[in-house]
Amino acid sequence: MKKKVILAYSGGAASSAAIPWLREHHNAEVVAVIVDLGQREPLDSVRQRAIASGAARAHVLDWRETYVRNFVLPVVQSGAVTPEQSDLPESLGRPLEAKALVEIAAIEGANAVAHAARTKTDGARIASAVTALNPDLEVIATAQEWDLKPSDLTDFAKSRGIPEVSGGLPSASRSAGPPAPAYVALDFRAGVPVRVNGVEMDLVELATSLDTICDPHGVAGTVALGMAHDALQQEVLPADLASVMPEMRRKYAGLIRSGKWFSASREAIDAMMAKLQANVNGSARVKIQDGVCEVVSRVN
Structure with a gap:
């Protein structure tokens, strides 16, 4: 019997490849969750990409207000965002993604959730937040399971007919900003x-x-x-x-x-x-x- 897995889906290369990976290696029906935190890409196209990659369904949650009011604002008021902690906002979306995974797992009757975070540290943030909300859920870290090089990940995606996507790998450099402040x-x-x-x-x-x-x-x-x-x-x-x-x-x-x-x-x-x-x-x-x-x- 197939198990149902709720996947945190961003539309990038890693989370797209995670869908056939979970289907093949966990005999899973994959349900994608896309959380709108204010991304600029139209999320309907992200949803379509999840379906094209093999997801059975894709939930799109508009949590922009929740994110800014209940997550960003408390961090700002705490005084934690300083020049020394300028990268802190990058970690802030993870607990909200975890909350979405737990809530959709309850709706879908799933016993497992998954993510495609590339680093163990980032994956641990998601797993810790999921466990705090529901310790009974299994958390699958696909990127840690497959241990694929970028070229291998591209080959895997192509062999499964996944639509080509960008944004799955970190950029090597940042272009210079405007000359005037x-x-x-x-x-x-x-x-x-x-x-x-x-x-x-x-x-x-x-x-x-x-x-x-x-x-x-x-x-x-x-x-x-x-x-x-x-x-x-x-x-x-x-x-x-x-x-x-x-x-x-x-x-x-x-x-x-x-x-x-x-x-x-x-x-x-x-x-x-x-x-x-x-x-x-x-x-x-x-x-x-x-x-x-x-x-x-x-x-x-």
């Missing part, structure tokens, strides 16, 4: 960003606009948001709390990197930081250029 003014009300360069937006629109401005300069929008918020928050932190903030930031970042988003420790830090947000009001202006973001002015 970008300046962005971010306004906050009770710790929540409300305006970009004077234009009021809801959270999803704001995050999308910020990424559009920051991406060409090699900076994640979440980093710009975090640094602007921190510049204002530092002005209103009680002195006794300010002294322990550096350690708390490191702890919070460590929880995210180790896949412990769904933990009492993370929730406790969020609860404490939420108490401070009423006083985080004002505007901070950041300069973004060549992968560097710095605060150049602030008005509380």
